[in-house]
Amino acid sequence: MNNEKSKALFAKAAATIPGGVNSPVRAFRTVGGTPVYFEKAQGSRFLDADGNQFIDFCNSWGPLILGHGHPAVIEAVHAAVDKGLSFGACHEGEVEFASTVLEAFPEYDKVRAMNSGTEAVMSALRVARGFTGKDKILKFDGGYHGHFDGLLVKAGSGLATFAMSDSQGVPEDIARTTLVAKLDDEASVTALFEAHGDDIAAVVIEPMPANNGLLVQRKEFLEFLRDITTRHNSLLIFDEVISGFRLKFGGYGQMLGIRPDLVTLGKIIGGGLPVGAMVGPANIMDVLSPVGPVYQAGTLSGNPISLAAGVATMKVLRDENPYPALQAMGEYFAQKLKESTSSTWARVVTMGSVMWMVLDDIEFPRSPAGITPNVTRRFNEMYWKLMNRGFYLPPSGVEVLFLSMAHTKEDVAALAAAVGEELDTLQ
Numbered sequence: 001m002n003n004e005k006s007k008a009l010f011a012k013a014a015a016t017i018p019g020g021v022n023s024p025v026r027a028f029r030t031v032g033g034t035p036v037y038f039e040k041a042q043g044s045r046f047l048d049a050d051g052n053q054f055i056d057f058c059n060s061w062g063p064l065i066l067g068h069g070h071p072a073v074i075e076a077v078h079a080a081v082d083k084g085l086s087f088g089a090c091h092e093g094e095v096e097f098a099s100t101v102l103e104a105f106p107e108y109d110k111v112r113a114m115n116s117g118t119e120a121v122m123s124a125l126r127v128a129r130g131f132t133g134k135d136k137i138l139k140f141d142g143g144y145h146g147h148f149d150g151l152l153v154k155a156g157s158g159l160a161t162f163a164m165s166d167s168q169g170v171p172e173d174i175a176r177t178t179l180v181a182k183l184d185d186e187a188s189v190t191a192l193f194e195a196h197g198d199d200i201a202a203v204v205i206e207p208m209p210a211n212n213g214l215l216v217q218r219k220e221f222l223e224f225l226r227d228i229t230t231r232h233n234s235l236l237i238f239d240e241v242i243s244g245f246r247l248k249f250g251g252y253g254q255m256l257g258i259r260p261d262l263v264t265l266g267k268i269i270g271g272g273l274p275v276g277a278m279v280g281p282a283n284i285m286d287v288l289s290p291v292g293p294v295y296q297a298g299t300l301s302g303n304p305i306s307l308a309a310g311v312a313t314m315k316v317l318r319d320e321n322p323y324p325a326l327q328a329m330g331e332y333f334a335q336k337l338k339e340s341t342s343s344t345w346a347r348v349v350t351m352g353s354v355m356w357m358v359l360d361d362i363e364f365p366r367s368p369a370g371i372t373p374n375v376t377r378r379f380n381e382m383y384w385k386l387m388n389r390g391f392y393l394p395p396s397g398v399e400v401l402f403l404s405m406a407h408t409k410e411d412v413a414a415l416a417a418a419v420g421e422e423l424d425t426l427q
């Protein structure tokens with residue numbers, strides 16, 4: 001594969017952008033080499049700057065569930081652009097966006113739109129604190145909720161301790177307001193509630209954790225979280241930035257019959273443009289300014305272009321219900337992969353359009369501790385071989401693959417065959 005132009009662009013970028021990238025994982029540090037530069041994408045495929053064609057299994061990290069350049073989205077964006085790029089004021093698109101989201105989440109009353117998933121979770125935590133009058137937040141080791149100070153933390157050495165920051169630049173006092181429990185571990189949550197229960201404003205969790213592998217949780221564990229938060233007058237926040245509209249027209253919590261107090265959304269609801277939103281009942285959402293005392297705002301919040309792309313995407317999902325087909329496609333990949341290799345560790349966790357390869361003879365992990373070094377080592381060893389064969393995967397073995405409506409059975413069968421062949425060459 002010739003990637004001279006991508007390499008030259010990355011060298012230039014490295015001189016002008018920290019690490020050459022605007023979001024760290026794009027720098028390919030885990031898998032080695034330098035990133036390919038996207039030139040143009042359509043459907044399940046893209047061309048890079050050197051003219052190489054790839055099947056895209058990253059899909060911009062999840063927003064593009066319809067695939068690149070879906071006609072309904074492109075048309076909606078063109079129509080919105082023709083009317084104006086940004087108003088910083090009220091417009092009909094916001095009303096339509098809110099009603100479309102609430103059509104999918106009829107158990108709630110109100111939605112506020114913002115510009116990223118990070119903002120959505122950050123604002124939901126502020127609302128939880130404002131609503132409960134409490135300060136602490138409980139999150140889970142291995143959950144990612146965006147790059148703001150309070151949640152950029154992981155467990156300290158003792159679990160009952162406060163969190164340590166994952167990043168320099170986060171004041172210790174802020175990290176101390178976050179408690180970190182273990183996924184799939186009721187006792188770790190109970191211990192933190194016993195120690196800090198009166199102070200916990202909210203428990204925040206990805207109900208389908210998909211940022212550190214795909215760590216499918218037991219339904220009973222999520223029900224336990226619903227129960228313990230209710231008993232302590234804390235809010236339960238489901239961060240559905242990835243899982244929202246991913247497995248159904250609505251949320252993953254709905255599939256489990258669990259109703260959190262707030263849901264945060266992003267990715268799919270912007271159809272590929274910057275977006276985030278929080279959804280909840282009126283009594284909680286109305287603590288937001290200008291009704292209530294919790295401030296939250298944004299120059300470009302409710303931007304007409306993002307919302308038009310999001311509404312168009314959600315309507316296609318509602319009208320075409322691609323979910324059974326996406327689920328079947330993930331299962332087809334898992335089956336084809338098994339058939340294509342003699343290795344025993346070609347295993348795949350699939351949840352709707354999300355897939356994660358667990359390249360080891362282990363139980364599917366439910367927490368980061370269950371992920372063995374083999375899983376990432378084998379992924380890293382085959383990464384560039386797959387790239388050379390025309391398959392673009394997220395550049396990390398603990399990131400999930402995203403399928404879209406544009407992927408065909410042939411696309412996933414081709415990936416399965418290639419992965420199988422590569423696995424046969426690995427230890």
Ligand SMILES: Cc1ncc(COP(=O)(O)O)c(C=O)c1O
Pocket residue numbers: 061115116117118119121144145146147206211239240241242266267275276
């Ligand atoms: C579950 C979850 N929450 C929040 C975020 C942050 O969203 P954004 O990158 O749009 O700020 C992400 C991003 O991947 C995510 O996966």
